[in-house]
């Protein structure tokens with residue numbers, strides 16, 4: 001089984017994080033903060049590499065630096081993945097008003113970071129795309145939600161070991177690039193993790209394929225978007241919340257929304273590059289080549 005070991009680690013992360021959150025939080029039924037903290041640690045590890053320390057370095061920061069580091073992780077990720085960061089916003093929106101994050105919650109965030117670090121989350125994500133994709137957020141959402149809520153939501157995910165077998169059986173050879181893989185009841189995307197691993201095992205690159213993940217639950221959709229970044233699914237992505245059984249062209253709405261987010265990103269990045277070049281000019285840095293200026297405004 002190619003990802004038996006990572007899935008054991010992911011289960012351990014979910015158990016440890018849930019225990020830490022429920023032991024320390026004054027609002028243990030909130031899911032966004034523990035899920036968002038674990039997603040942020042995964043992205044932070046991908047950006048900065050894995051720490052060899054026995055404790056999580058982020059967890060050692062004081063309140064101001066910790067909340068800033070978490071926020072900056074999403075800001076840096078936004079530069080490369082604006083659409084997925086937007087879809088994942090339930091996982092990081094609570095960081096926007098950091099004054100509203102109580103000191104008790106900061107302590108609980110530290111406990112979650114340490115628990116995830118100890119249980120091995122960084123090992124699951126530290127070498128992007130050379131470790132098997134595993135749905136750590138899916139295990140965590142299942143562990144955090146009360147059993148009755150899971151039943152009500154029908155939120156029982158296909159075990160990765162089963163998904164691996166299904167992927168191997170349905171994909172004996174590498175599919176042609178450009179093929180679309182879709183899951184209209186994707187949950188946090190775990191079934192597609194097996195597809196990602198199968199494509200890589202066959203020598204392919206998941207970024208050369210199209211991916212569509214839909215779910216009725218906004219938090220599951222946010223986790224699927226974060227997973228898509230961590231797993232390197234590329235730019236041909238559509239992730240959205242919809243009732244897949246309800247009438248209406250949900251896909252068209254999602255395509256429009258993605259185009260708006262990407263246009264906004266282009267505008268902001270162009271303005272930022274222009275501002276940087278103007279700053280260089282006003283500081284008298286004559287080495288800034290005219291061609292770079294032209295590129296910035298093009």
Ligand SMILES: C[S@@+](CC[C@H](N)C(=O)[O-])C[C@H]1O[C@@H](n2cnc3c(N)ncnc32)[C@H](O)[C@@H]1O
Nearest residue numbers: 156157158185186187191215216217243244245
């Ligand atoms: C059994 S889970 C399967 C998740 C994933 N496909 C897997 O195999 O691991 C079912 C998912 O369907 C979602 N769901 C249920 N009804 C839905 C609907 N009408 N439209 C979209 N998603 C729905 C639930 O939120 C849940 O995440």
